[in-house]
Amino acid sequence: MCGLAGLYYPETPKPVDPARIRTMIDAMAARGPDGEGVWTAPGVGFGHRRLSIIDVEGSPQPMHDPSGALSVLFNGCIYNYRELRAELGAKGWAFQTAGDTEVLLAAWSAWGPAMLDRLDGMFAFVLHDSRSQRLFMARDRLGVKPLHYARLADGALAFSSELKGLLAHPLLRRVADVRAVEDFMAFGYVPDDACIIAGVSKLPAGHYLLVERGKPVPAPIQWWDVSFADRRRGSVRALEEELVDHLRTAVRSRLVADVPLGAFLSGGVDSSAVVALMAEATPQAVRTCTIGFDEAGHDERGYAALVADRFRTDHSERVVRSDDFGLIDRIVAAFDEPFADASALATYQVCALAREKVTVALSGDGADEIFAGYRRYRFQAAEERVRAILPAEWRRRVFGAVGAAYPKADWAPRPLRAKTTLLSLAMDGGEGYARAVGVTDPALRRRLFTDAARRALGGHRAEDRYVAAMAAAPARDAIDRAQYADIKIWLPGDILAKTDRTSMAVSLEAREPLLDHRLVSFAASLPASLRLRRGEGKWLMKKAMERYLPKQVLYRPKMGFVTPVSAWFRGPLAGEAAALARSRTLADTGWFDLAALADLAEAHRSGRAEHGRTLWQFVMLERSLRRLFG
Known part of the structure; x- marks a missing residue:
């Protein structure tokens, strides 16, 4: 795992200052503490920080082919690199190193952009071909590894693993994009099709960008997508065995490493x-390794110990305080953009614990998205059945009116909190699901934004990307469409960004076997009833794992990393919530009605309303803006 950065001049091959490249990679030093390299040539400059995982003593970057015509920067791991080395060696490539980076040079030489279909791995890489005067940038299928880029005033195309690498370049204009703020307030993160810095783009998952000197920089091209349109046939037993084979292959492929390796549990x-x-x-x-919490309702150590004992693992655990908000500034620094998924605090802590013993850790990320593990999928399927029966106009009129009149009842038992469901039923499926995955709903955002901010948005609405993704999804039913949208938006924007930034902050490589692309495609082809059955998400996966795991692990209620932000803002962080309305940083943006924000904080503190997640968003936004813009 590494950090990469560089510059490329598409129009004129201007000279590149090596010191400028070094400043860009030094901003991401934690991504690569084991080595660094800078290379420049007319019109191009590459910089790299390395975390050594494979071929520890060899494979320095930037790496060049023997002729010097091809150069590459690489962040990630190619799990099938040995097989590719054998195939490319048979074609005549004489490998100089023992790692996976050189495979990219050989694969480009043999297959060009079609090389991507042959790669099994997580990756973001940039390759320069001086013979054809082309720059090739590519990102893995699901978006495990990040890649940002932007055009600069002097004509350069700048690129970097993280936003902080671009921010280190003095020609990057630091102008905030209010549309990204709208997106962040809606979802709690800035999606991959947006950036808090205007003019900065993130290469989408499963896309590449091919730039030729003398031609305009084109739009990225999609080279991979997941389809839910086809259905796998076969008995439950046969599909269960096929699933286990996919899981075994995915896990075993990710055990390749020349350094200590472990797992989050x-x-x-x-x-x-x-x-x-x-x-x-x-x-x-x-x-x-396991993180436990000092609140019994959130502590999963007992279940983790059960699994650790069953498989005789070398197990480590650490109890952290549920009120450990002292990590906020560290999280802000790791993410650059505002990021309000509060579980990032716990994810950072488990990464730090893992790094004490290993350099690579396997995670369980991705199963909820590909096997329909979230409770919201169950609700979406039920709501779509109602939508299919009742006329749209009747739903909008009746459910809309009842939902508007129904009390919010945040304090009530869950079955009595019907307001959200009633309002969702008044909407189309895509709109309803977009609201379900959101944090701060459109009505509250409108109340908090100033008139100036609403004008600046120009009609931009965060939920529209979910509506569009679900409408265009290669899918058969409601669950398919919701999962597809989450895989395209939520997974790279929240889950994978969280794991990448928190692991890289402590120089740890995290790998996600449950996002093996063959496993993802297999899961998408399963009948919906094998993903979600009788309200049980991940049904076939759980059934397949019964041979390995006790039922009290498989069928217990989902907990996850829960951070009690609502309690914080009624206790130790109540003052910080109230201070938001006096923030010079927020005031200077001109985006927010600070009196409305003060009312929001007081309503939450007094218990009259539940706004903990929205207040957490404002805390993270305020600190991110302060860090980005001073």
Whole structure:
């Protein structure tokens, strides 16, 4: 795992100052503490910080082919690099190193952009071909590894693993994009099709960008997508066995490393399944680590210990305080853009614990998205059945009126909190689901934004991307469409960004076997009833893992990393919530009605309303803006 950055001049091959490249990569030093390299040529400059995982003593970057015509920067891991080395060696490529980076040079020489279809891995890489005067940038299928880019005033195309690498260049204009603020307030993160800095783009997952000197910089091209349009046939037993084979292959492929390797273990289905299959694949004890909380309702250590004992892992655990908000500034620094998924605090802590013993850790990320593990999928399917029966106009009139009149009842038992469901039923499926995955709803955002901010948005609305993704999804039913949209938007924007930034902040490589692209495609082809059955998400995965894991692990209620932000803002952070309305940083933007924000904080503190997640968004936004813009 590494950090890369560089410059490319598409029109005129201007000279590149090596010191400028070094400043860009030094801004991401934690991504690569084991080595660094800078290379420049007319019109191009590459910089790299390395975390050594494979071929530890070899494979320096930037890497060049023997002729010097091809140069590459690479962040990630190609899991099938040995097979590709054998194939490319048979074609005549004489490898100079023992790692996976050189495979990219050989693959480009042999296949050009079609090389991407042959890569099994997580990656973001940039390749320069001086013979054809082309720059090739590519990102892996699901968006595990990030890649940002922007045009600068002097004509350069600047690129970097993280936004902080671009921010280190003095020609990048630091102008905030209010549309990204709207997106952040809606979802709690800035999606991959947006950026808090105007003019900065993120290469989308499963896309590449091919730039030729003397031609305009084109739009990225999609080279991979997941389809829910086809259905796999076969008995439950046969599909269960096929699933286990996919899981085994995915886990075993990610065990390639020349450094210590372990796994996160929460005691939930996903991480437990990964640990079980790791234990099956290696003679050594698997190194596992668990974070526990000082609140019993959020502490999963007992389940993690059960799994660790079952597979005799080398297990470490650490109890952290549920009120450990002292990490806020560290999280802000790691993410650059505002990021309000509060579980990032716990994810950072489990990464830090893992790094004490290993350099690579396997995670259980992705199973909820590909096997329909979230509760919201169940609700979406039920709501779509109602929408299919009742006329749209009747739903809008009746459910809309009842939902508007129904009390919000944040304090009530969950079955009595019907307001959200009633309002959702008044909408089309895409709109309703977009609201379900959101944090701060459109009505509250309108109340908090100033007239000037609303004019600046120009009609931009965060939920529209979900509506569009679900409408265009290669899918058969409501669950398919919701999962597809989450895989395209939520997964790279929130889940994978969280894991990448928190792991890289402590120089740890995280790998996601449950996002193996063959496993993802297989899961998407399963009948919806095998993903979600009788209200049980991940149904076939749980059934398949019964041979490995106890039922009290497989079928217990989902917990996850829960951070009690609502309690914080009624207790130790109540003053910070109230101070938001006096923030010079927020005031200077001109975007927010600070009197409305003060009312929001007081309503939450007094218990009259539940606004903990929105207040957390404002805390993270305020600190991010302060860091980005001073």
